[in-house]
Amino acid sequence: MDQRTVLRLAAEVPDRDGFPLVDDLHARFAALAAAHPDRVTVTRIGTSRLGEPLHSHRIGSGSHAAVIVGGVHPNEPIGSWTALHLATWLLEDPETAATLDTTWHIVPTIDPDGMRLNEAWFRDPHDRVHYARHFYRPAPDSQVEWTFPNSHGSVYFDRVLPETLAFMRLIDDTRPDLLVSLHNGEMGGVYYYLSEDLPDVIDTLHAVPTALGLPLDTGEPESPYLRELAPAVFAMDGVEAAYDYLVGLGIDPAEHIHGGSSAAWAARHGTLCMVAELPYWSHPDADDQTPTDESYADLLRRSADALAASGAELQAVLDEASPMLTIATPFLEASRAFVPMLAGIADTDRARADREPVDRTATVAERFGCEDLVRCFRLRYGGMLLRALEAETAAGTASAPLRRLRDRLAQQYAAWQADEAAGAEPIPIRTLVGVQFGAVLACASHVSGPHRASRPSLATSLTGGA
Structure with missing residues (x-):
């Protein structure tokens, strides 16, 4: 799939009003599966802490495997629409989708319990004050993304959550060529994490937000030790980078680093991992x-x-x-x-x-x-x-x-x-989903291309939790 096609598909994402509630999201995926019983395979991969079944939806039969997981942080629902749009597009445009030669495994939300605690602002996500007043983000040791097993230096973590265990099983069962954990930020511009320095992918990652009218985030990075592969594209260098940085500052890493990430777990399979971080609001100072x-x-x-x-x-x-x-x-x-x-x-x-x-x-x-x-x-x-x-x-x-x-x-x-920042403007949801969807297609296109002959084994990890 060439860049022009990626940009066209990203621009064709439909308008959306707010974010889907968990029950609505699940109902939409169930309707897709019911409408296409011969093309969608639903597999239960685990159970949430409050007893909700967790499902993966397999679409396609290509020679490459991609795992797409939403709700890894339950206050980040842009990926709900992205996952649904991806699944819908795969079913409605099978000829174009077939050029990616990929079998897709899509999880709408891996933390439905946490996502329900944010639903009060999903219908009206444009007001930051309303959003924050009804905000919920789990403690780091209760975040699915940050409770994979981890052992490095003085840091040891094995308190794996049931949802994380389901995520781990999905990765190990599919041994994916591509893993996209669907995240988003809050304010500013677009930035990415990428587990490999891939100029062809980065070129498209830059082109998609530009084509859709969003700036890259060129201000303060999320973590000071991040290694920049290109403007607003950061390497997933693993927990070692964070650990060494904190040691260098004379700070005990065990106070800040706990579990590992999904990218670190997928590294054992040589998986290409990507995260597209998108803001709800833009501000003219964010890329000045x-x-x-x-x-x-x-x-x-x-x-x-x-x-x-x-x-x-x-x-x-x-x-x-x-x-x-x-x-x-x-x-x-x-x-x-x-x-x-x-x-x-x-x-x-x-x-x-x-x-x-x-x-x-x-x-x-x-x-x-x-x-x-x-x-x-x-x-x-x-x-x-x-x-x-x-x-x-x-x-x-x-x-x-x-x-x-x-x-x-x-x-x-x-x-x-x-004291909220003056001048912040909400970004149309279709634009945010378009960027994330385009980024997924860019990575899938690289994975399925002839230039990716083998998959290197990389010790990759995002760092964070706040």
Whole structure:
């Protein structure tokens, strides 16, 4: 499949209104399977922690295998539409799909339990304040993407979740040539992770968002140790890179690194792995390379101080509330993981600021990225802590002091909401799905091409969890 075809198909993604709820998503896939019983094979691959069946949908009979998994982070539903659009296209345009010579294994969402806790904002995803107020992201040790077995240096992790086990089995059963874990970000531009440096793929990864009118994210990278293969395309260098970076800063890696990723697990099969990270909102500063009048080191310190201050406010509320909390909600579990993490991120940023050249000037994009990370994290994790306190008030178990504490946090949260970035614009969902769909096709085209004679074994891994 040539680049022109990829761009055409990416541009043909239909309009979408909001994101599908879990039951709706499953019903749409069930309808596809019922309409094409001879072309869709549904296989149960596992069971969620709350007892929901997890299914993979096999479409096609090509000589290459591709695994496409949505909902690996349940607050990232762009992949729900991407998975559904991919499955629909495979069934409606079999001649073009056959040029990829691929058997597709598509999982609509691997964490339906977590995704249901985000459904309150799925119908209206364009308002960032509304989104954050109803946000849920599991604690790192409860994230499917980050609970694969991991052992490196002082880090050891084997608390594999049932959903992760299902994901592992699917990878090992199919030994895929291609694995796409469907993620997305929040604000800014498009960026990618790729397990191999592939100029032909990267060229198309750049071309797709350009053709659809989205900028590449050229500001502050998600992690400071990432190796850039090309603008906005980062290598999956594995947990070793994160580990060595933290050791170099004098920070205990075991405090920040836990489980491994799906890409690391798939590396044993020589799988090409790709992640397309897409924002819900764009901002003109996100790709502005104009120098500012602030040094990069000072920007890091200033942002670290702001993040630490927000974290301290949330930690004070959490500490005061903890003796009065009686309901072990997922929101509370996540709050107890993420709120202390804010202070840890601030400490890391201060440590790396001390190693930055004093004459390096921050760009507008870097400044926006650092400042927006503070806004993002305090809205995300302040919202989740509020949901934990509200679970007690809704159940009638909140004492008078706990209700007052909830009101105090709500007042602070309202001030953070008022400080939301001006100038942010929601991106049409069809554009976001088009970029992700185009990126999948670009990688599948490479895998099925004659130039990919063998699959190297790479120790690859994304790093993260926040």
